[in-house]
Amino acid sequence: MKKHFYDYLWIASALYLILGFFNILFAWLGLLCFMIPLLISIFGKSKAYCNRYCGRGQLFSLLGQTLHLSRNKPMPRFLKSRIFRYGFLAFFMTMFGLMIAQTVGVFLNADSLKTAVTLLWTFRVPWTFAYTETALPAWISQFAFGFYSIMLTSTILGIVLMVLYKPRAWCVCCPMGTMTQLVCKGHAHGKTEQN
Amino acid sequence: MAKRKAVVDKTHCVACGCCTSACKLQAITVFRGIYAQVSDRCVGCAKCASICPADAIRVESST
Ligand code: SF4
Numbered sequence: 001m002k003k004h005f006y007d008y009l010w011i012a013s014a015l016y017l018i019l020g021f022f023n024i025l026f027a028w029l030g031l032l033c034f035m036i037p038l039l040i041s042i043f044g045k046s047k048a049y050c051n052r053y054c055g056r057g058q059l060f061s062l063l064g065q066t067l068h069l070s071r072n073k074p075m076p077r078f079l080k081s082r083i084f085r086y087g088f089l090a091f092f093m094t095m096f097g098l099m100i101a102q103t104v105g106v107f108l109n110a111d112s113l114k115t116a117v118t119l120l121w122t123f124r125v126p127w128t129f130a131y132t133e134t135a136l137p138a139w140i141s142q143f144a145f146g147f148y149s150i151m152l153t154s155t156i157l158g159i160v161l162m163v164l165y166k167p168r169a170w171c172v173c174c175p176m177g178t179m180t181q182l183v184c185k186g187h188a189h190g191k192t193e194q195n
Numbered sequence: 196m197a198k199r200k201a202v203v204d205k206t207h208c209v210a211c212g213c214c215t216s217a218c219k220l221q222a223i224t225v226f227r228g229i230y231a232q233v234s235d236r237c238v239g240c241a242k243c244a245s246i247c248p249a250d251a252i253r254v255e256s257s258t
Pocket residue numbers: 037049050051054055056057170171172174175176177178211
């Protein structure tokens with residue numbers, strides 16, 4: 001099959017995770033992985049992002065399928081249920097909101113900048129090695145640490161799911177995937193099916 | 196022998212599109228970002244079913 005430029009977006013995703021170890025400010029680039037899928041679902045009315053352009057999904061396929069790191073077993077029923085998927089989306093958005101609140105706290109000088117990455121919403125890992133003081137306001141760095149925490153956490157969860165279940169098991173509960181599917185469902189609501 | 200064809204469970208499909216890349220015949224596509232749809236080209240090889248992370252595809256014999 002012919003390869004397209006977008007078949008290599010997994011390189012960008014891997015690079016993103018690596019850059020975060022050198023300079024946390026690169027974490028801001030991750031906003032693209034939030035905005036692009038949403039914009040495509042809102043204006044393109046499709047999940048073309050998941051279907052074609054998601055580098056993270058490709059990375060999981062590469063590790064799980066091409067490199068055979070996945071057990072390739074079915075996921076437990078509960079993890080595939082709508083309740084879990086929507087619940088996880090709600091949880092994820094709540095944690096995202098808390099991260100924004102923390103950034104605002106630093107912006108208002110109510111909180112001090114914490115040069116740490118929080119993994120799995122629990123473990124605070126000192127990340128000062130990727131931080132250099134700049135002329136930029138502290139909240140910009142705070143957001144970068146917060147955002148990178150989210151990206152690294154979801155990658156870790158995705159890798160665990162990839163190993164235990166199907167290579168792309170993360171895509172079942174991925175908040176971006178769930179959200180864009182919901183947007184598409186909203187668009188299609190009331191339209192007649194093609195089936 | 197009865198013809199075999201993939202059938203998608205729409206309530207569990209997450210529209211990730213893994214099945215579309217797995218299918219050599221382009222017999223399965225994601226419809227409007229909501230769920231996957233199988234066309235008549237499907238030969239029931241089950242490649243899509245084995246890759247589907249949501250286990251939303253079954254291969255059934257159709258009459
Ligand atoms: S569900 Fe998430 S990880 Fe999977 S392809 Fe879509 S955005 Fe990427």
